[in-house]
Amino acid sequence: MSQGNAFADGCAHVAGNYVPIAQAGIPIRDFGFLRSDATYDVVHVWDGSFFRLEDHLDRFFRNIGRLRMTCPLSRDAVAEVLIECVRKSGLRNAYVEAICTRGEPPVETRNPRDAVNRFFAFAAPFVPYADADAKRRGLHLVIGSLRRIPPESVDPTVKNYHWHDLTAGLFEAQDKGADNVVLLDLDGNLTEGPGFNVFCIENGTVLTPGRGVLDGITRRTAIELCTALSIPCEETDIPATRFLEADEVFITSTAGGVMPVTRIKSRVLGNGAPGPITQRLDDAYLALHQDAQYLTPVAYDD
Numbered sequence: 001m002s003q004g005n006a007f008a009d010g011c012a013h014v015a016g017n018y019v020p021i022a023q024a025g026i027p028i029r030d031f032g033f034l035r036s037d038a039t040y041d042v043v044h045v046w047d048g049s050f051f052r053l054e055d056h057l058d059r060f061f062r063n064i065g066r067l068r069m070t071c072p073l074s075r076d077a078v079a080e081v082l083i084e085c086v087r088k089s090g091l092r093n094a095y096v097e098a099i100c101t102r103g104e105p106p107v108e109t110r111n112p113r114d115a116v117n118r119f120f121a122f123a124a125p126f127v128p129y130a131d132a133d134a135k136r137r138g139l140h141l142v143i144g145s146l147r148r149i150p151p152e153s154v155d156p157t158v159k160n161y162h163w164h165d166l167t168a169g170l171f172e173a174q175d176k177g178a179d180n181v182v183l184l185d186l187d188g189n190l191t192e193g194p195g196f197n198v199f200c201i202e203n204g205t206v207l208t209p210g211r212g213v214l215d216g217i218t219r220r221t222a223i224e225l226c227t228a229l230s231i232p233c234e235e236t237d238i239p240a241t242r243f244l245e246a247d248e249v250f251i252t253s254t255a256g257g258v259m260p261v262t263r264i265k266s267r268v269l270g271n272g273a274p275g276p277i278t279q280r281l282d283d284a285y286l287a288l289h290q291d292a293q294y295l296t297p298v299a300y301d302d
């Protein structure tokens, strides 16, 4: 921790107070902890500005409503807390998370209807999914043997902590010497990975699953960039066989932007280097971080 700022490793907001991140705790009976009964959102700060903060807030509040929860803070107040967590930390590059949990019902009942919902937030140093070296060489993915929880059971567009399938897949990928995993749905179509959406490129057309996945903000940005750059893009079912034969593959996430994939299982894509369309989208994504309409600057003390 840097001298003088107790929040330099990150700042959390718990029960209405700002605390150094290492001191932030969750009441043990909170259903968010006991039952994963929570929704959350993650927005990044690069070079001192939030990226697409309003879109993250839209998604966060939509999902709180879908879980029949009420955020104890207004949307403006949530925005203020997120900005304040970053300002206090002094972090120029941060991973900023807002969480709404079911809270805890009174001791004499277990009824989630009786629970008072809670809001938590924190800003922590930004740790990219893929460092510069991994981005240059491209990621190595495998297809996990477990299937993604079906959307008929858990709505994947409500950002959630039902991650057992994704985490098991990540262990499996690492056991096989790969960087990460993508999971298929019960019909054998591509879904997503632990914290990212997936795209593939076939004869110049960008394809991404249209259902059974989170409506990622980075995914949306990539789709919008395709339109802006006149690159055909389709949201569609992608069977594993089609995915494995793609010309290019990339993944998208707030925690990493547009990240090239150069190997799936034992298949090396293209010439083993990030593909040209992926590269164009990555460059365009990075350029959007200079575009004021997407940015919310933080007014730091220094």
Ligand SMILES: Cc1ncc(COP(=O)(O)O)c(C=O)c1O
Pocket: 042, 192, 193, 194, 195, 196, 197, 213, 214, 215, 216, 217, 218, 219, 252, 253, 254, 255
């Ligand atoms: C399951 C899942 N899919 C996709 C994403 C990517 O979404 P975004 O671009 O909004 O970060 C995430 C982000 O955490 C995720 O958890």
